[in-house]
Amino acid sequence: MKKIIEKIIAWLSHWNKDKVLHFSLCLIVALLAGCIAKVLGAENTGVIASAWFAGFLVGVAKEVWDEIDAEGSDEKDWAADITGTTIGTLIVVILIV
Numbered sequence: 001m002k003k004i005i006e007k008i009i010a011w012l013s014h015w016n017k018d019k020v021l022h023f024s025l026c027l028i029v030a031l032l033a034g035c036i037a038k039v040l041g042a043e044n045t046g047v048i049a050s051a052w053f054a055g056f057l058v059g060v061a062k063e064v065w066d067e068i069d070a071e072g073s074d075e076k077d078w079a080a081d082i083t084g085t086t087i088g089t090l091i092v093v094i095l096i097v
Contacts, residue, residue: 008087015080022062022080030055030088034096044097051092055085 059081
């Protein structure tokens with residue numbers, strides 16, 4: 001497990017501020033959605049689905065925003081979104097489900 005965490009940290013260290021924001025936003029939203037779903041009494045599969053889809057939808061919204069208002073999105077933005085969403089969901093699975 002320690003080696004996996006070290007690899008993730010090494011991969012993330014190459015990201016600029018924008019990628020870290022994409023990752024963090026999706027991770028936090030996934031965590032919050034999972035917690036809220038659990039508090040509202042969702043079954044385990046509902047908690048997991050809520051976490052992943054909430055993080056994913058926020059990532060999509062951020063990409064649309066970047067296309068309209070900023071310089072545009074790229075593959076690394078999408079990778080940061082999906083990584084944040086997935087890690088947030090995995091934390092929900094480990095700690096909540």
